[in-house]
Amino acid sequence: MAQIAYHGGMHNHTDLQASSLLHAVSLDGFAFVSAENMGTLLASSGELEDWAGFVDSWNHLEPDRYLAAKGRFRRRRHATFSATAQSPVVPEPHQAHFQALQYNALQGDIERWFEPISAAVVAGSTLRAILTFCNEFFSSLASPAPRWHIEVHQFRIEATAGVAGEPTPEGSHRDGVDYVLVLLVNRHNIASGTTTIHAPDGRLLGEFTLARPLDAALIHDPRVFHGVTPVMPLVADEPAFRDVLVVTFRAVPSEAATGST
Template sequence: MTSEFQPPYVPLSAVHSTLQSTGFALLSAADVSEWLAARPVDLAELHTGWNQLPPDAYLKDGGRYRSRRHSCFVVEDDRVRQVPHRAHWQPLEYNALHGGMQRWFEPMEPATVALPVWSRLLARLGEAASQLRGPQPWSVEAHVFRIDTTDGIGRPTPEGAHRDGVDLVAVFMVDRHAIKGGESRVFEANGPSGQRFTLREPWSLLLIDDSRVIHESTPIQPLEEGALGWRDTLVVTCRRGGFQGD
């Protein structure tokens, strides 16, 4: 039986210092709830936005395991503004599998974006990015993901270990259902050190300084052969100076 590495959560008071010193920081679900001033019912309502995700039509490996939505925002101070829908684009430097493509995903549902907890979540991440790089407007991309075991195996990061070409990456573990695997791995971009752990708590959070850390998640498989399992995540990136592809 494979042993599982537990997430090295840090106290809410130490998030920013840990992010600055190590390049990543982990928050427990309880601390995320406090950070967002969110009740369990608020987060449960936000999770309904994962119920109707269109399939990802751009997977170059031919898989059918990923569904997603994508929307963009500008966050400045505590102000959150959604911008007109746009393609998600990354250079090949950061995504060797899907870089160089204009990928037009369906936007997040308006009812999800309208939730007060959604604006608080983006404002908090903008605050974290400003503490890391200095106060400024942030170009924010939100990716609502479901990886499932339709093909027997699902790949959260088919591109492998990577950076995203942004300043701050936030990975929220939203839900796990009847799966094994899905281990998170973070590595120094310019060094030998790395850590691995499995996020299981709904709404626990991994924050990453993208300039210093490479990250990936291992494939998932169903707990029972032939059964359908899935892993829901929310990935939000903050970038200074505009969106990639501008």
């Protein structure tokens, strides 16, 4: 796996990169970001000093028992945060993940309680840098910038020679939030796993394979649908998996409590 060694500090071209991405998301509803550019952007928001431990935490995810009940398999953990454009991102008490049936036909309209993301990851510098970047970026797109309900999901999709891994078993979908970051953390011995962006009428708007750690997609969820093609192992008898971090931002009234989404 590639080593990540980005450190904090604003680079001269970081503002131009961020401005270009803001324009793309505003214009098209999405943007794909290469690992090099994402690393530079994250470095302007914090340190990635605990990257190795952050990556290793995907080895300790728990099975998604809700999806297993549908005959499919993946591993995940979940955490909730809140923020405003003027305040730092802070963790909230562990709570259920909820999506309306209109956004998740496979698992909608139920409260899903997943195992929490570990305290070390929540308090670590890498996740803090990621969430700080997201808060700054997504708050710049929202006018006026609201109070955010933030959810963080760790996903591991595994594949075997006989069974493809399904990163988005619900198909091309929206999450029912305002903004989404999909960040590749690791992938091993897999083919495909291409992120696709579709218009509401089904037209393909863009596609990009998250191939290297920190490759990312930024999505304005109300405007476009997103999905990921199934993954298959390259070598049949070796472990095959795709590890991603998904961060969602949903605007809530400033006086409201941070309920689940």
